[in-house]
Amino acid sequence: MKELIHLKNISKACGGKLILDDLTLTIHENEFVTLLGPSGCGKTTTLRILGGFESPDKGQVLFGGRDITSLPPNKRNLNMVFQNYALFTHMTVADNIAFGLRIRKKDSAYITEKIRGALKLVNLEGFENRSVKTLSGGQQQRIAIARAIVNEPRVLLLDEPLGALDLKLRQDMQYELIRLKNELGITFVYVTHDQQEALTMSDTIVVMNQGCIQQTGSPEKIYNEPENAFVADFIGDSNLFAAVMVRDRLVAVGEFIKTDNNGCPDHPDSPPFIPS
Ligand SMILES: Nc1ncnc2c1ncn2[C@@H]1O[C@H](COP(=O)(O)OP(=O)(O)OP(=O)(O)O)[C@@H](O)[C@H]1O
Numbered sequence: 001m002k003e004l005i006h007l008k009n010i011s012k013a014c015g016g017k018l019i020l021d022d023l024t025l026t027i028h029e030n031e032f033v034t035l036l037g038p039s040g041c042g043k044t045t046t047l048r049i050l051g052g053f054e055s056p057d058k059g060q061v062l063f064g065g066r067d068i069t070s071l072p073p074n075k076r077n078l079n080m081v082f083q084n085y086a087l088f089t090h091m092t093v094a095d096n097i098a099f100g101l102r103i104r105k106k107d108s109a110y111i112t113e114k115i116r117g118a119l120k121l122v123n124l125e126g127f128e129n130r131s132v133k134t135l136s137g138g139q140q141q142r143i144a145i146a147r148a149i150v151n152e153p154r155v156l157l158l159d160e161p162l163g164a165l166d167l168k169l170r171q172d173m174q175y176e177l178i179r180l181k182n183e184l185g186i187t188f189v190y191v192t193h194d195q196q197e198a199l200t201m202s203d204t205i206v207v208m209n210q211g212c213i214q215q216t217g218s219p220e221k222i223y224n225e226p227e228n229a230f231v232a233d234f235i236g237d238s239n240l241f242a243a244v245m246v247r248d249r250l251v252a253v254g255e256f257i258k259t260d261n262n263g264c265p266d267h268p269d270s271p272p273f274i275p276s
């Protein structure tokens with residue numbers, strides 16, 4: 001896959017506290033990248049820096065090889081769905097969705113069609129004239145997604161976009177987002193607390209803790225081969241044991257030995273084990 005975005009040695013401090021610590025990350029075209037990590041680890045801050053809503057103290061944001069670190073959000077070819085939706089509450093649903101299209105001077109027939117299609121996608125057909133103030137949290141969240149996707153950006157930044165939805169709707173929206181990615185070739189940078197969601201939707205998962213990346217890799221890699229105890233503990237349900245890795249595929253736990261050769265330490269490939 002072709003490289004699209006490169007976050008290079010990004011650091012950010014707020015109120016004397018380091019929030020992002022020398023973070024480097026490459027995102028490829030049409031990739032679904034998920035930032036996963038505990039509350040306060042810096043996921044939203046990373047998205048905001050990518051979107052141009054915050055600037056890093058150190059480091060660069062490159063888009064297609066071009067330095068966009070100091071470009072404002074509207075000059076970047078990306079759209080963000082915020083964790084708190086950030087809808088215009090004094091406007092109707094239709095005006096919220098049309099906002100970006102009107103700025104780009106699209107004609108009204110095009111806008112009407114786009115609004116209709118986006119509302120169908122998020123399962124809110126007929127909601128055009130409702131005031132945003134009258135919507136439930138889950139409905140507002142879906143309008144925020146609709147508002148972002150009508151612009152067909154090259155990159156969508158989604159900060160916990162399905163957090164307020166019930167399981168059924170959440171699964172439907174997961175499916176629709178993947179379909180959008182495949183149909184429109186949009187690159188997704190996605191934030192979720194939900195490990196299951198991350199494991200099922202992502203091409204690449206970035207596990208973060210305390211402003212640092214702990215591991216980047218495919219869901220299989222992250223799940224099967226966690227690089228450290230934090231990742232092992234954070235992904236899935238784990239029991240952690242102190243052990244010594246004797247060599248590849250051979251681990252000593254206390255006085256026991258475990259190989260992956262169907263659990264047979266006497267396998268001809270295994271050397272004799274001598275506890276120290
Ligand atoms: N403007 C700010 N001033 C001071 N501290 C800030 C500011 N913005 C963020 N922080 C702190 O930076 C850390 C990372 O915040 P961030 O919002 O990126 O976390 P997050 O990973 O998105 O968390 P959550 O999963 O709860 O949304 C937190 O400790 C937060 O309190």
Ligand SMILES: [Mg+2]
Pocket residue numbers: 043044045083159
């Ligand atoms: Mg957040």
